[in-house]
Amino acid sequence: MKKLFYNGKVYVNRDEFQEAIYTEDEFIKEVGKSEDLLEKYSDSAIEKIDCNGKTVIPGLNDSHLHFMQFGESRNQVDIEGVKSIEEMIERCKIFMKKNPKRCEKGIHAIGWNQDLFVEDKRIPNRFDLDKISTEIPIVLERVCGHIVSSNTKVIEILGLTKDSPQYPDGEFLIGEDGYPSGVYTANACNFAKDVIPDFTLxxxxxxxxxxxxxxxxxxxxxxxxxxxxxxxxxxxxxxxxxxxxxxxxxxxxxxxxxxxxxxxxxxxxxxxxxxxxxxxxxxxxxxxxxxxxxxxxxxxxxxxxxxxxxxxxxxxxxxxxxxxxxxxxxxxxxxxxxxxxxxxxxxxxxxxxxxxxxxxxxxxxxxxxxxxxxxxxxxxxxxxxxxxxxxxxxxxxxxxxxxxxxxxxxxxxxxxxxxxxxxxxxxxxxxxxxxxxxxxxxxxxxxxxxxxxxxxxxxxxxxxxxxxxxxxxxxxxxxxxxxxxxxxxxEEDIKGRIKKDFLADFVVLDRDIFTIDPMEIKEIKPLMTIVGGKIVYKR
CATH class of the missing domain: 3.20.20.140 (Metal-dependent hydrolases)
Structure with missing residues (x-):
C-alpha cells in the first residue's frame, strides 16, 4: 500500500512546512516538495492524492477521555446544557415516549449542570426525578460524573434509609425529611448507576x-x-x-x-x-x-x-x-x-x-x-x-x-x-x-x-x-x-509528527489553522483523516 499526498501545506515543525507526504503501508517514508516527490514516485501503482493546497497536520491524539461513555451518551437522553430542572424532566419524558422499549428497565443519562440553571441553581433530588417516573429507576449524572441524582425507586432498590451505612469513599445524602435525598457523591455514584441494567455487549x-x-x-x-x-x-x-x-x-x-x-x-x-x-x-x-x-x-x-x-x-x-x-x-x-x-x-x-x-x-x-x-x-x-x-x-x-x-x-x-x-x-x-x-x-x-x-x-x-x-x-x-x-x-519516536519513519497519521483541514482568525478555529472541519496510511474518513 503506497500513497503520495501532494499539493498540501504540511506542518512539520514550528514555522516549517512542506508540501507532500509519501507513505508505504503504515509509515511515512518521505516528506518534501510536491514537484520532487511526484517525479520520484511517478509509478502508476502508487496512489496519488491531491490535497488541493489545504493545511495538513499530524493526527490528533486525545490524551484522556471515556470513549465508551461518550458512545453511551450519544444513545441516551440528551440532558447536556439544560437550563432548568423542569427542562431536564421534560426531555426525559419525551425520550420515554419515543423510546419505550429502551426505557423499560430504567433511564440513565449524563450532562446536567446546576450552575447553568437560569433560576434555581440547586442539585436535582428524588422529588424532581419522581416527576419523570416512580415505576422505573432514573439515574441522571452531573456533567462531571462526580454527583448523581436518582428518583425514589433507586433508593428503594438499594434498600437505603437514613441509618444505612455509607458507601466507601462516597456518600448518599440525607434530605430534610430524614430520608435519603436521591443525591450521591464520589464512589456512591457507582452504586446508584449499577441499578440501571447495563447495555448488552x-x-x-x-x-x-x-x-x-x-x-x-x-x-x-x-x-x-x-x-x-x-x-x-x-x-x-x-x-x-x-x-x-x-x-x-x-x-x-x-x-x-x-x-x-x-x-x-x-x-x-x-x-x-x-x-x-x-x-x-x-x-x-x-x-x-x-x-x-x-x-x-x-x-x-x-x-x-x-x-x-x-x-x-x-x-x-x-x-x-x-x-x-x-x-x-x-x-x-x-x-x-x-x-x-x-x-x-x-x-x-x-x-x-x-x-x-x-x-x-x-x-x-x-x-x-x-x-x-x-x-x-x-x-x-x-x-x-x-x-x-x-x-x-x-x-x-x-x-x-x-x-x-x-x-x-x-x-x-x-x-x-x-x-x-x-x-x-x-x-x-x-x-x-x-x-x-x-x-x-x-x-x-x-x-x-x-x-x-x-x-x-x-x-x-x-x-x-x-x-x-x-x-x-x-x-x-x-x-x-x-x-x-x-x-x-x-510513543514520541513514532507518533505526533509528520516525518520519516513515523506512523502515517495525519489530517487534512478545511481551512488554514495557522493563519485564520483564532475565533474560527473551533469551526474547523477535517476534509480527510488518514490513519496508518489509509484514508479512514473523507468529507
Whole structure:
C-alpha cells in the first residue's frame, strides 16, 4: 500500500512546512516538495492524492477521555446544557415516549449542570426525578460524573434509609425529611448507576464502532481512554470486546487507561490478568497506565481544596482515595514499571498526588512518566514543583468554557489567576498533553484548541481572554495534541509528527489553522483523516 499526498501545506515543525507526504503501508517514508516527490514516485501503482493546497497536520491524539461513555451518551437522553430542572424532566419524558422499549428497565443519562440553571441553581433530588417516573429507576449524572441524582425507586432498590451505612469513599445524602435525598457523591455514584441494567455487549460493540467513526470525522487518529473500571466495570469482558473489535476495525488507535474496584483486583491484573497478555503487539490497541481518582470536580465542590471553597468555607471537597491506599497502588505500579495517571482537580489533590509520585521515583526521576489528569487549581509554587519533578499533565483547556464562570467564586481571584496554568507549565519544561475528558465535553478537538489559544468561551468572552498570560499559540496547541500526547504514551519516536519513519497519521483541514482568525478555529472541519496510511474518513 503506497500513497503520495501532494499539493498540501504540511506542518512539520514550528514555522516549517512542506508540501507532500509519501507513505508505504503504515509509515511515512518521505516528506518534501510536491514537484520532487511526484517525479520520484511517478509509478502508476502508487496512489496519488491531491490535497488541493489545504493545511495538513499530524493526527490528533486525545490524551484522556471515556470513549465508551461518550458512545453511551450519544444513545441516551440528551440532558447536556439544560437550563432548568423542569427542562431536564421534560426531555426525559419525551425520550420515554419515543423510546419505550429502551426505557423499560430504567433511564440513565449524563450532562446536567446546576450552575447553568437560569433560576434555581440547586442539585436535582428524588422529588424532581419522581416527576419523570416512580415505576422505573432514573439515574441522571452531573456533567462531571462526580454527583448523581436518582428518583425514589433507586433508593428503594438499594434498600437505603437514613441509618444505612455509607458507601466507601462516597456518600448518599440525607434530605430534610430524614430520608435519603436521591443525591450521591464520589464512589456512591457507582452504586446508584449499577441499578440501571447495563447495555448488552452487542449494543456496546455498535456504540464503540459508531464512536470511532465520529472521532475520525473530527480528526482524531488516537485516543487514550479510561473505560475499564469506570464505564466497563468487568475488566476481562471489556478487554475481550476491544480486542475482538480491533480484529477488523482498525480505523483509530486506542490505548487503555485502567481503573480497579479494589487493590486485590489490581494485584490480580498484574500477576495473572491482562497485564500478562501477549495480544498487544501492533500499533492500534495498547495497554496503558493505571488510572486513579484523587478527588471530584470543581463544579460539584468535590475537588479537594487546601483552604476550602471561597464560596463554601467549611467545605474542603471529597477524597476518592485515601493517601495510604494511593501509595499502595502507586508503589506496586512502579515496582511493575507501570505508569500511573491520577484525576486531580483541587490544589490539595494535586499536592498530595505529587508527593505520592515523588516517593515512588527511582533515583529521584519520573522515568515512568506518572501523570496528573486535569491539574486545574494550582498556585505558582505547585506549578514549579510539577515541572521540576517532570510530572506530565493531561489537560483539558475546553473545561474553561464553563469553569471560567465559577473558578473565581469557588477559589478566589488570586488562586484563579494561577490555575489552568498550561502555558506556564509548558514554559517551565513540563510535558502537557491535551484531551477532552469526553463525555464531559465533546471529543471534537478544535473547540479545545480554540480555547487553549484564546482563553475565551464559545461566544468569544471575555474580551482579551481569561487570564490571557496562559494563552498558547497555535503551534503549541497542536503540539500538545500530537507530539505531547504521544509522549505521555511513550510513543514520541513514532507518533505526533509528520516525518520519516513515523506512523502515517495525519489530517487534512478545511481551512488554514495557522493563519485564520483564532475565533474560527473551533469551526474547523477535517476534509480527510488518514490513519496508518489509509484514508479512514473523507468529507
Amino acid at each position: 452487542e449494543e456496546r460493540r455498535e456504540m464503540l464502532i459508531e464512536t470511532m467513526d465520529y472521532a475520525i470525522s473530527c480528526g482524531l487518529t488516537s485516543v487514550q481512554s479510561n473505560d475499564v473500571g469506570t464505564t466497563f466495570m468487568n475488566g476481562p469482558v471489556a478487554f475481550a470486546l476491544l480486542k475482538d473489535i480491533y480484529k477488523e476495525n482498525k480505523k483509530i488507535r486506542y490505548r487503555h487507561q485502567v481503573c480497579f474496584n479494589d487493590f486485590s483486583e489490581f494485584e490480580k491484573y498484574l500477576t495473572v490478568g491482562e497485564f500478562k497478555s501477549e495480544d498487544y503487539k501492533d500499533n492500534y490497541l495498547k495497554l496503558g497506565p493505571l488510572k486513579l481518582f484523587k478527588d471530584g470536580s470543581l463544579g460539584a465542590r468535590t475537588a479537594l481544596m487546601r483552604k476550602g471553597y471561597n464560596d463554601d468555607k467549611e467545605n474542603y471537597g471529597l477524597p476518592w482515595i485515601k493517601d495510604e491506599e494511593m501509595r499502595k497502588y502507586v508503589n506496586l505500579a512502579s515496582e511493575n514499571n507501570l505508569q500511573v495517571i491520577t484525576h486531580t482537580i483541587g490544589d490539595k489533590a494535586i499536592e498530595d498526588t505529587v508527593k505520592c509520585y515523588e516517593e515512588s521515583f527511582k533515583n529521584g526521576k519520573n522515568n515512568l512518566r506518572h501523570t496528573l489528569v486535569h491539574c486545574q487549581i494550582t498556585d505558582r509554587e505547585l506549578v514549579e514543583r510539577i515541572a521540576k519533578d517532570d510530572i506530565c499533565v493531561m489537560a483539558q483547556p475546553i473545561f474553561l468554557d464553563y469553569d471560567m464562570k465559577i473558578v473565581e467564586d469557588r477559589c478566589g481571584r488570586d488562586l484563579a489567576s494561577t490555575s489552568y496554568a498550561f502555558k506556564s507549565l509548558k514554559d517551565l519544561g513540563a510535558h502537557v498533553a491535551y484531551g477532552t475528558d469526553a463525555p464531559v465535553e465533546n471529543l471534537n478537538p478544535f473547540p479545545n484548541i480554540y480555547m487553549a489559544v484564546t482563553r475565551k468561551d464559545k461566544l468569544g468572552k471575555p474580551e482579551g481572554g481569561f487570564y490571557p498570560k496562559e494563552c498558547v499559540d497555535v503551534y503549541e496547541a497542536i503540539d500538545a495534541y500530537t507530539v505531547e500526547s504521544a509522549y505521555v504514551e511513550f
